[in-house]
Amino acid sequence: MPLYEERKNMHAVMEQAQKELAQTGRLSVSTRQQLWLALGPAEVTDRDPCPLTEAVQKRAQLALACGKKVSRVWAAYDAQDKRPQTLLRQTSAYLQGKCTAEKLDRLLKDTNFMPLMDEERYSSAPLAALAAYWGAVAALYDEPLLDSARLGCKEEQLDFYDWDAAWCAALAWAGRDENAGTGKQRVEEMKFWAWYLEQAAELMGEENYCFPKKEIKKFQEQQDPPVPVPEQADLEHFVQFMGLGDLQYCVRQESDQGYVIQTIQRSMEAVCPVCGVHITQPKFWYGVNCLDDAFPKNGPPIHLLKTVPMLHCPKHQDALCRNIDGESINPKAAWKRYLSVPGRAEEFLAELERRTVNAFQIGNAFISLNQYTAFHHNLPIPEEIKGIRWMDREMEEMEIDLTAFGPHVYFNGVTLEEFCRCYSDKVQMEKDGVLLITMERHWIRCELDENGALVRVIIRSRFCIRFDKRAEKMIKIAFLTEDQSRILSEILHLPTQEALRLPWEELCSRLSGLTRPQALAIWKDLQSHKIFCDILPNPLG
Numbered sequence: 001m002p003l004y005e006e007r008k009n010m011h012a013v014m015e016q017a018q019k020e021l022a023q024t025g026r027l028s029v030s031t032r033q034q035l036w037l038a039l040g041p042a043e044v045t046d047r048d049p050c051p052l053t054e055a056v057q058k059r060a061q062l063a064l065a066c067g068k069k070v071s072r073v074w075a076a077y078d079a080q081d082k083r084p085q086t087l088l089r090q091t092s093a094y095l096q097g098k099c100t101a102e103k104l105d106r107l108l109k110d111t112n113f114m115p116l117m118d119e120e121r122y123s124s125a126p127l128a129a130l131a132a133y134w135g136a137v138a139a140l141y142d143e144p145l146l147d148s149a150r151l152g153c154k155e156e157q158l159d160f161y162d163w164d165a166a167w168c169a170a171l172a173w174a175g176r177d178e179n180a181g182t183g184k185q186r187v188e189e190m191k192f193w194a195w196y197l198e199q200a201a202e203l204m205g206e207e208n209y210c211f212p213k214k215e216i217k218k219f220q221e222q223q224d225p226p227v228p229v230p231e232q233a234d235l236e237h238f239v240q241f242m243g244l245g246d247l248q249y250c251v252r253q254e255s256d257q258g259y260v261i262q263t264i265q266r267s268m269e270a271v272c273p274v275c276g277v278h279i280t281q282p283k284f285w286y287g288v289n290c291l292d293d294a295f296p297k298n299g300p301p302i303h304l305l306k307t308v309p310m311l312h313c314p315k316h317q318d319a320l321c322r323n324i325d326g327e328s329i330n331p332k333a334a335w336k337r338y339l340s341v342p343g344r345a346e347e348f349l350a351e352l353e354r355r356t357v358n359a360f361q362i363g364n365a366f367i368s369l370n371q372y373t374a375f376h377h378n379l380p381i382p383e384e385i386k387g388i389r390w391m392d393r394e395m396e397e398m399e400i401d402l403t404a405f406g407p408h409v410y411f412n413g414v415t416l417e418e419f420c421r422c423y424s425d426k427v428q429m430e431k432d433g434v435l436l437i438t439m440e441r442h443w444i445r446c447e448l449d450e451n452g453a454l455v456r457v458i459i460r461s462r463f464c465i466r467f468d469k470r471a472e473k474m475i476k477i478a479f480l481t482e483d484q485s486r487i488l489s490e491i492l493h494l495p496t497q498e499a500l501r502l503p504w505e506e507l508c509s510r511l512s513g514l515t516r517p518q519a520l521a522i523w524k525d526l527q528s529h530k531i532f533c534d535i536l537p538n539p540l541g
Contacts, residue, residue: 010038010204010205013037013038014035014201014204014206016034017031017034017200018211018215021211021215022218022219025186025187025190025193027166027193027196028154028155029145029150029155029167032145032166033143033146033150033152036059036146038200039058039059039200039204040053040055040058042055042142042143042146043055043056043142044144044146044147045141046141049140050141050142052095056138056142057095059138060091060095060138061203062196062199062203063134063138063139064088064091064092064095064139065199066135066165066166067091067128067131067132067135067165067169069192070127070128070169070172070173071085071132073125073173074125074129074172076125077123077128083111083113083132084128084131086107087107087108087135088132090136091104091135091139094139094140101140104140108133108137111133113126113133116129121289121290122178122331122332123175123178124175125172125175126172127171127172127175128168128169128172130168131166131168131169131172132165133165134164134165134168135165144162145164154271156270156323157271157273157276161320169192170192170193171189173188173189174188174189176188178332179330180330180333181226181333182226182328182329182330183223183224183226186219186223187216187219187223190216190219191216194211197211198211227241229337229340229341230338233347233348233351235247235250235352235355238261238348239261241338242291242304242338243331244261244304244306245263245265245266245267246264246265246266247262248264248307248410250262250352250355250356251370251371253301254372255371255372257300257301258294259300259301259356260303260305260370260371261302261303261352262305262359263304263305263306263307264308265307265308265309266309268280268323270311270323272313272316272319272321273319273320274316275316277315279312279313281422282309282310283309283311283312283317283422284310284412284422285308285310285412285413285418285422286307286308286310286413287305287307287413288305288307288308290304290306291303291304291331291335293332293335295339295348295349296339296345297345299345299349302352304331307414309323357406357408358370358385358406358408359371359408360405360409361373362409362439362442362457363413364412364439364440365441366441367379367398367442369388378537379398385405386404387403387404387405388400388401391458396516396537397458397461398458398459398460399456399458400456400459402455402456402457407454409457411437416446416454420435434446434447435448438513439462441461441462442459442461443460444458444459444460445458445460461516462512462513463514463515463518463537464508464511464512464513464519464536465508465511465519465522465523466534467531468533468534470532471532474531475488475504478500478501480500481529487525487526487529488500488531490525491511491522492511516535520535523535
């Protein structure tokens, strides 16, 4: 491309980016892609390191600058963990020819910041570490989002883990103040992108470019005022104010005598990153801890929990779809504002006490009564709670009568109706209208009234055999006596040689989903032949 045309293209890209930033306060992924391509042709690869061309070098410098800008955010969060700083130094050394691609690649593969994202509930600082990570990726493999399949895409069309250094750094920078409201964080994000645009302009040869400060001031003035604090201390209005979706229940937690408010985010949408179809069908539901705090003046703890759907495309089951999020709300800042109303803490405490109910959760491998979680049904039942009883402690069979207990019985965090829609493969309808659900550690019988409402639940444990380490090793290498081989084949109902060749996972699967009498009989046979094992769940008492 002639130099004149190249400069003209750069100016057009910068002009469009500035316009978008002034209007939205951020740079979309498609605009970032155009900025990157204005620096030169893409060299994207996902295997061997790409050639360190001038264009790749510039894009890597831009990504590296993002990681450096937010490195102090990470340092303030965890001064002991120096991995992000090490990545930044080695990436810089690689770009200067002082570090080999092999060395940087090894360091990159040995560095995993994703657990930080999973563990952190409030701070966006782990994204600063990820900015350093994606900066190294850009240096070795070019910007992954320049892959031809992703060019021109929207954020919601990306896979859940399609990130880049700039995006991570922008969110880390915007979230430096954990107590800041949404409007203030939006302005901080805009300031980051303004800086980013100036860095990109410098790499294009426009060293004197500055994003107009008047646009930042204008954007700041346009931010919507915070949602008004509800006038009444009403639980539903509180949940709405906090942006938590729909209220499920409020319970009093025995462990710390705190209040647990459980909510669910039902109205969500995503786009399949493969085919672009808009989807609303959950693949599964998962829990998010939104806030752990306490009422002022040594008041009781409060915990805000939310159940969220992981959406999936029916045609592309393995695609990780990114939810199209609505307005994000900082729960810590919102909680602080909610309590700022005179007398609000006392009023809301009275509301929580009035609205407290009993709630029962049935998970794949646990049950929970008022947030007290017990594995395999080792659950104490307080005398004052009616409608729940052990029918057969030996079989670990429990009954919940909803007419006495109340309506708050949930399956993997959702109602029976939502569970049946999401996990239809686990549900079987009997001729008498009873629903039978199979979970990892229990069978569940759900009885409905003439209107289809749940009235009775019976839970029975599913038992399995767990071998000790020595027995596991003996079976895996087929180092068994003739008698041991025979008893194992009889238990599995297979010929001896076929039983010994059975893959370990399949063997364990065949010895799970048992009733207690079945598990006990198998356990006795194995123990008597010195194939040592135990039964899960462990017996009660």
